[in-house]
Amino acid sequence: MSKIVIVGAGYAGMAAAAHLDKAGTPFTIVNNHDYHYLTTLLHEAAGGRGPGENYQVPIKEVLRQDSSQLVLDEITGIDREKKVVIGKAGQYEFDYLIYGMGWISEYFGIKGLKENSLSITNLDTAVQIREHIENEFKAYTTDGDKRHLRIALGGAGLTGIELMGELLEYLPELCKSLNIPFSEVDLQCIEAMPTILPMVAAHLRPYVIETLTQKGGKLRTNTKIMEVTPGVVHLDGGETVEAGTIVWTGGVRANPLLTDAGFNVDRRGRGKVNSFLQSADDDHIFIVGDSAWAEDENGKPFPPTAQMAEQMGALAAHNLISLLSGQPLKSFKPRNWGTLCSLGSDVGVGDAFGVPIKGVTAALAKEGSKAKYLWELGGMRLAGNRTKQMMRI
Numbered sequence: 001m002s003k004i005v006i007v008g009a010g011y012a013g014m015a016a017a018a019h020l021d022k023a024g025t026p027f028t029i030v031n032n033h034d035y036h037y038l039t040t041l042l043h044e045a046a047g048g049r050g051p052g053e054n055y056q057v058p059i060k061e062v063l064r065q066d067s068s069q070l071v072l073d074e075i076t077g078i079d080r081e082k083k084v085v086i087g088k089a090g091q092y093e094f095d096y097l098i099y100g101m102g103w104i105s106e107y108f109g110i111k112g113l114k115e116n117s118l119s120i121t122n123l124d125t126a127v128q129i130r131e132h133i134e135n136e137f138k139a140y141t142t143d144g145d146k147r148h149l150r151i152a153l154g155g156a157g158l159t160g161i162e163l164m165g166e167l168l169e170y171l172p173e174l175c176k177s178l179n180i181p182f183s184e185v186d187l188q189c190i191e192a193m194p195t196i197l198p199m200v201a202a203h204l205r206p207y208v209i210e211t212l213t214q215k216g217g218k219l220r221t222n223t224k225i226m227e228v229t230p231g232v233v234h235l236d237g238g239e240t241v242e243a244g245t246i247v248w249t250g251g252v253r254a255n256p257l258l259t260d261a262g263f264n265v266d267r268r269g270r271g272k273v274n275s276f277l278q279s280a281d282d283d284h285i286f287i288v289g290d291s292a293w294a295e296d297e298n299g300k301p302f303p304p305t306a307q308m309a310e311q312m313g314a315l316a317a318h319n320l321i322s323l324l325s326g327q328p329l330k331s332f333k334p335r336n337w338g339t340l341c342s343l344g345s346d347v348g349v350g351d352a353f354g355v356p357i358k359g360v361t362a363a364l365a366k367e368g369s370k371a372k373y374l375w376e377l378g379g380m381r382l383a384g385n386r387t388k389q390m391m392r393i
């Protein structure tokens with residue numbers, strides 16, 4: 001029997017695993033946690049909307065067949081010649097591999113940025129951001145140094161704006177609990193480009209700026225971060241922002257394991273795949289999610305989003321089963337359900353199936369998308385068990 005290994009239990013890896021599990025096809029999934037976390041909701045965990053546990057789904061709650069095996073390990077390499085995935089705790093031989101190890105932060109070579117900022121890359125780092133801010137605000141009550149109340153967010157894409165929206169809802173509550181006037185807080189989002197949220201329709205952006213500004217945030221565009229030293233963001237033109245909390249949300253690149261293993265990668269470290277999602281270097285390896293360099297029929301790379309990752313994972317599993325049974329493979333032709341950006345829990349912006357939406361409608365659509373995802377992953381049982389803890393309706 002062919003040995004099938006999936007690495008990474010993100011949106012792509014879990015979709016592949018759920019598909020194989022349902023089909024009763026034996027496989028092993030290796031991940032660094034025994035739970036799948038919802039990356040698209042990490043800003044909620046960082047912004048204090050709910051405890052970290054709210055954004056986890058135990059992997060075994062999704063994979064229920066005896067034929068599915070979960071192994072906890074930190075993957076450190078892939079030996080393509082020997083067909084082995086190497087982890088800290090063991091080695092995993094494969095005949096077929098589905099690689100879905102996601103992304104890491106991209107620092108674009110900005111000096112000191114990686115060393116001197118927090119990032120929202122996984123559930124642990126998201127919770128760390130919330131705890132760091134709480135500790136800074138508590139420190140202010142002891143020494144009165146206003147730098148503790150300054151938060152600098154680098155990047156005004158989806159992650160930076162969603163995080164800002166959450167913080168503007170949470171910080172007034174935190175201030176109240178510590179007896180700090182919220183007017184003393186300085187929350188700024190610093191963006192090098194002239195606009196925010198490039199993935200959202202241009203006519204919706206003024207609504208975002210107005211909403212976040214009214215709540216007390218500052219959005220600074222055309223402002224380039226040149227260097228970060230401990231507690232200080234250095235901007236183009238010589239201005240410095242001294243902040244107790246500095247969070248970088250400005251870019252992502254693929255997990256470097258593919259580059260390290262000698263795969264053919266693009267400038268963001270994503271592994272080249274054919275239309276069936278098989279690696280250009282080895283058709284026994286499927287690369288899915290943010291790690292995949294997959295292109296549409298016009299040669300345009302698919303964006304690194306959860307909805308792409310989910311659809312890639314499911315298709316890779318489908319194609320793998322087809323390969324094993326001698327059936328023809330299907331090309332990746334994803335559906336785009338739209339992009340939604342929350343601005344706190346009560347309003348948002350974005351589009352649903354291409355129709356622009358904003359305000360409460362967008363917030364409700366975003367909440368609904370959580371239930372939709374859980375239902376797709378684990379049916380009514382999972383949606384019923386987990387939706388309540390993740391939704392705020």
Ligand SMILES: Cc1cc2nc3c(=O)[nH]c(=O)nc-3n(C[C@H](O)[C@H](O)[C@H](O)COP(=O)(O)OP(=O)(O)OC[C@H]3O[C@@H](n4cnc5c(N)ncnc54)[C@H](O)[C@@H]3O)c2cc1C
Nearest residue numbers: 008009010011012032039075102289290304305306307309
């Ligand atoms: C705050 C935020 C909001 C977002 N909002 C949206 C949104 O609204 N819509 C949207 O479509 N996309 C959104 N995205 C992007 C989306 O989350 C990613 O595109 C998606 O997570 C990619 O899925 P993936 O399966 O490729 O990787 P991931 O979800 O990152 O999963 C990778 C998995 O691999 C595991 N792993 C990593 N390294 C190792 C290792 N060395 N050993 C073992 N396991 C490892 C991780 O623990 C994780 O389980 C958002 C991202 C962020 C950060």
